[in-house]
Amino acid sequence: MKNLKEFVKNSAKTVYVRLSSHEIAEKFLRDAEMQGFTFPDGTKPTKHRPDGFFALHHDITMNYIGAIGRTAWLCSSGNIVKLDYEKFSAE
DSSP states (O other), X not given: OOOHHHHHHTOSSEXXXXXOSHHHHHHHHHHXXXXXXXXXXXXXXXXXXXXXXXXXXXXXXXXXXXXXXXXXXXXXXXXXXXXXXXXXXXX
C-alpha cells in the first residue's frame, strides 16, 4: 500500500481524492484510518459513509467535498492536488 500520509505531507496543497467506485471508497476509508487520518471531530474514517470525493489535509484530517470542491476537481483548479485513488493504490 502506498503511503497517503507521506503523499499529503509532501504536497504543497490540499489533496482531493477521487474514488471511482463504492469498493474503492471503502478501501480508501480503511487505508486512511490505518494511516492515522481522522475527520476534524476526531472520528475515524470507517465511521463515515463512503463517497466519491474526499479532501486530505496536512494536519492528517479529512472531509467530504461538496459541490464547489467537485467543480474545482473538474476545472483542474490550481489550488488543489488531484489524486485518483484507484490508480494511486495500484502503483
